[in-house]
Amino acid sequence: MNTRGQQVQRDVLAILRRERAPLSAYKVLAEMRRATPKMAPTTIYRALAALIKAGRVHKLESLNAFIACRSGKQDHSAVLSICDECGQVEETAAPEVVEALSTLAGRSGFRPVRHVIELRGQCASCENEEVSP
Amino acid sequence: MNTRGQQVQRDVLAILRRERAPLSAYKVLAEMRRATPKMAPTTIYRALAALIKAGRVHKLESLNAFIACRSGKQDHSAVLSICDECGQVEETAAPEVVEALSTLAGRSGFRPVRHVIELRGQCASCENEEVSP
DNA sequence: TGCGTAATGTAATGTTATAACGTAGCAATC
């Protein structure tokens, strides 16, 4: 069927996988333009939207950036821990926490469809560096 | 001391309080410009940053918008439930959930400094409307 | 009063995201 866009999606995913830190949409675009100089932002955003929908990519809302999903499946219960020093992101599955959140919010009748859970701080290795002078 | 900026902060906070739905920084700016036509984006962003730091305002990261904090104190454990239909936001304090998250992330050595917890979905009244034809 | 410093104003620019609209490819029906 739609081979054009799917190729874009594959390429975008490959670019995101190469990095361990998140990339902005425009960084991805810059990479894509090495092969396709005229590619437009819209194309990237469409590919990213499709990849997010498929659970292959996460958007880091507090960073306006994107990262390939590392954990096995489309985990809609991911907690993303973002190191503000090195920029690396760790994914943790936390279905119980998500469950607890839904329950809590549900008390007032709110029905959650998706969630954003992001922690900002320092990863283990950056924390260690700080101590040693 | 710094009466100029503090006045801006008061005005921004008053504008945010008047709305129950979140406002973007530029919406706030537009309001402020009714009295001060030359006001610049920077001024708004500085005021918002100060208000956020003081725990008087929340930034909705998944929306790039801002809302006045309703619950009593600077709650750094707030869960924000955003209705995608009417735009209204509900704040819920959830210290236990935040604690659980910190613990979970801490297992790998990550040290959280702040967190973003947002739920997207439908509030009770929008949910009800949907059922009745 | 004059100096140092911190807060504020101002202009320009950078970055992120979407709207609007036209086109291409494909499938179904006739």
Add this chain to the structure above:
DNA sequence: GATTGCTACGTTATAACATTACATTACGCA
């Protein structure tokens, strides 16, 4: 095999969000 309609895709422009850089002002204090 033309016509029609659907959906994905390309293209351009622009909207929306945010920050940098530097000038200016206010204020405490010697």
